[in-house]
Amino acid sequence: MKKILVTGSLGQIGTELVTKMRGIYGSDNVIATDIRDNGSTVVKEGPFEILDVTDASKMHELAKKYKVDTIVHLAALLSATAEKNPLLAWNLNMGGLVNALETARELNCQFFTPSSIGAFGPSTPKDQTPQDTIQRPTTMYGVNKVSGELLCDYYFYKFGVDTRGVRFPGLISYVAQPGGGTTDYAVEIYYEAIKSGRYTSYIGEGTKMDMMYMPDALNAIIQLMEADSAKLVHRNAFNITAMSFAPEEIAAEIKKHIPQFEMSYNVDPARQAIADSWPNSIDPTAAKEEWGFKADYDLGKMTVDMLDKLKAKLK
16 A cells, blocks of 8 residues: 545544554555545645545546545445435445445555444354354345445456455444444443443443454554455455453443443433344454454453543543
8 A cells, every 4th residue: 555545534443544544654645535624633634635425526536636556435324323314324335335446446446445243134143253154134234234345346356456344343442433333332431431430321231242442443454455465365344353242341341440430221222223133243263364363452451541541531
């Protein structure tokens, strides 16, 4: 990767990925784009352009203008938000992906886009979900992600586009707030533990989901993009994970550092239904074997870092 165009740069992943990539590849070599300008460091510390990913000609124009050789396509509506407006989710998630893939094909760019554990459904094996297994999601977001996985494979086999991707679990970060995902509670709980000492979970007790701390997610993207293409059997939609826990387990970990912390439950049926359709844990063996994936953070190590960073941030 030498010259990289990133869509959805002001989202939860993009905010940190752009900064990290600029530190590695140089500020002028990472072109951040989003549908809005929020005045953040992502906007100020390197090239930034307004881009609606449903505008194919503008995307192609920007990629050509900056002579990019890599496209990292992050712009999307997430699971809970997508269920509220499924048609918009289809048009944005799939339309934007097709435009990005077409730009990569036309300009011979390497390509990354994330899939998700949302690509699985209630008929998928729940524990240690295999890399290759039945995928029949019951959400629009999941349908988008399965379609996207297949589409990226198609562009590789049909057109030779160097497409790559991972299935992200829930992502936890202290930098950017999450944007409407089912696993957002795992970020919110840390904020509320520090601000109020209590949290009301919209996900029910005993509901396990895979999670990952953002530093591991960013490293995974860069490591996969830098991996030897010849060693990639799957190329797209690699299972990756760092930990799997239920709400009460993250609460127990927080209580080790904030003993007075209290958690209650007020389950949101819509988001609970989505969570119940996803795996309890997934098997990342293919990612480990094909490009050396490894997560550094478990629940305990992540909790220490999250609480330290948020205490400084929320002063």
